[in-house]
Amino acid sequence: MELELPEDDENNGEKKNKQTRRRSITREGCKALCVFKMTVDGKYMILRVHEGHSHALATPSKKPMLKSARKVNTMLKGMLKTYHRSNIGDSKAYNILRDQVGGTENIGCMRRDLQNFHRNIKMLLKNSDAHIFITNFSRMKARNPSFYYAYEVDEERRLKHAFWADGICRKNFALFGDVISFDTTYRTNKYSLIFAPFTGLNHHRQAITFGAAFLANEKEESFVWVFEKFVEVMGGRKPVCIITDQDPAMKKAIDVVFDTSIHRYCVWHIMRKVSEKVGGALNSNENFHKKLKACVWVSETPEEFESSGLSIISEYELETNDWFKQMFGMRNTWIPCYFRDVYLVDLLRTTSISESENSMFGNFLNKQLSLVEFWMRFDFAIEIQRENEKELDYANSSSIPKLKTDNDLEKHGRGIYTHTNFYIFQDQLWLACMHYTVARIEEEDEKTIYSVVNNCKESTKPSVTASKQGVKGLIYILQRC
Structure with missing residues (x-):
């Protein structure tokens, strides 16, 4: 099976003006040489020697820099892979290696050699990135039958959608899946495939991942596909509430697939936009932000929110701000006090789901990654997420909180x-x-x-x-x- 990917962003449109690297001449016609010839009995004899050099010889301190002395060996390749999983680039990885082995002369290669090795790996992956990505899922499924994956290609055999979830993801959803967040704001690879994780909160109020997907676009049929796969892998169970951004196509897909779930827009994403939507002068007004946050988070009833909201709009002359008016008009879809009758309302009143997942994935992923590199970092992020949960589980089993009363x-x-x-x-x-x-x-x-x-x-x-x-x-x- 051959899979292709969309053109990466670097090749779309006009090429960016890049500074041409100046190359030095390393050959100057030195005649020094020593020629050996194998004899009939398997030994070697010197055939020709020319001792004269037309340049200065490398000093002992420069010897590790000679091309013949440099090699990215198996150990360095393994360590570089480990550093890349942790979002440590080639240059920083070289600095860490230098400290570990006691100097650059003990590494066995130069900084540029690591960078060239990484570049060559990317070139090898260029035409088989999607195939390796999906084949990795097949191997994981063979090792662990509880791992689930699905993908879809278009008429040109290009990867269109992909969804995956392992057994722990499925168990976590069974335990903590009443409220989930679905976020498509990430740009984590050079092909502009949209990374969309399903996230919730566990019993420690930590973000946990229920599954993840790649989407080629944000059309309704794409969201319907991934939502149906999510429901399928979770045994037909649907969440009580799903929190998303304000994508209209996503809303239509939620109405189709999560028909029994309450849909709420993410407060955290909306509040992040306030700074750019209200203008520079108002954005620097601390009293405005203080009153707005109190209005959003402290209001106990819809009537209280509407009274406070209208007061803010009037006081700061926001009647002509189209975005602000739109958000106020759709207040029943994102303001917490409109969801007081929803089970687990406390989770609906918090932004920690989106904040935690954004922080976690944002630390490891970027839009320059190949799919193989993405998977390495995603897998590492999930490992850290689950290790943090184990640490808190241990703390809960080995200690107890102090009481404030005798109640x-x-x-x-x-x-x-x-x-x-x-x-x-x-x-x-x-x-x-x-x-x-x-x-x-x-x-x-x-x-x-x-x-x-x-x-x-x-x-x-x-x-x-x-x-x-x-x-x-x-x-x-x-x-x-």
């Missing part, structure tokens, strides 16, 4: 939560015990109205209406404190 509920929470989640619970428990009291409880139309008073604020919201089950834990805390 039985806090002790129970310490026994069932991971450290990360317990500290969040502990902070809320402390605030409930120290700041809030239940002033009155009333029954009304199968609802229970609890009047909760914040003792630290003059102006408070005195009542919370919910089912008895919905605030059972909260009232238990308040009454026990």
Whole structure:
């Protein structure tokens, strides 16, 4: 099977003006030589000698730089591969090697030799990059039957889509797949294939990968293809909520495939655009950013957000800002207070999914990589992700958090939560015990109205209406404190 790839970006359009490297002449017609001839009995005899050199000889300190003394051996090739997996380039790799072996004279080659070796590898991969990439999936599937992959080619046999997920990805989705993030903002290879990982949060609130894909474009049919493959590998299960950027084609595909899932736009991606959309003068206004963040994150109800949002628009004269008006108009698709009735709403209120995945993959991937290089770095990033989870699992099994109170509920929470989640619970428990009291409880139309008073604020919201089950834990805390 032969697979091809789209033209890489460096070959599209006009070639960039690159400075021509000046080459020095290394041959000057030196006649020095020594010619040997093999005799009949298998020995050698000197046939001709010319001792005179027309240039200075290399000193002992320059001897390692002679072409005959330089070689990128097997050990150096293996170490260079390891460094590249860690996103360490040729030049930095050479500096590390120099320190490891005690000087450049002990490396066995020059910095340029490593760079040339890497260049030659890229040239070898140029016409078989996609084939090697997919063949690697076949080998992984043979070694581990739980590994899943699928790909599609166009009429010209060029790689169009690819999706993959191993057994750990599938297990993680079964455990933590209620809320997922699907991000297509990465440009991680020189062919402009779109890297799109499915990401969630584990029990330590760490980003974990449920699967990943390459897409040739951002059309609806491309998203439908990858979403269908994702649902297939996860045994037909769909997430409760999926968080994405604001791509209209993606939204249509989600409506088709994730028809039972709630779709929410990523707050983190939208808030990142504020700086460029509001203009330089307003972007430098700290009060504006402070009020906007409070409006987005602190608002408890849609009415509160709308009141604060309209106030900001009026105060900072944003009525004519088309982007800001558009974001305010579609507020029910990304503002956290509009999702208070969604299960696991706390995960919906956080940006840590997108921030964590962006930080992780951004540290290892760039748009100059071949697919083979991409896979090396992606695999390394996943290894680090899973190693971090193991370290936190060990910390949870070998230590316990300190308590702030003698409350039985806090002790129970310490026994069932991971450290990360317990500290969040502990902070809320402390605030409930120290700041809030239940002033009155009333029954009304199968609802229970609890009047909760914040003792630290003059102006408070005195009542919370919910089912008895919905605030059972909260009232238990308040009454026990």
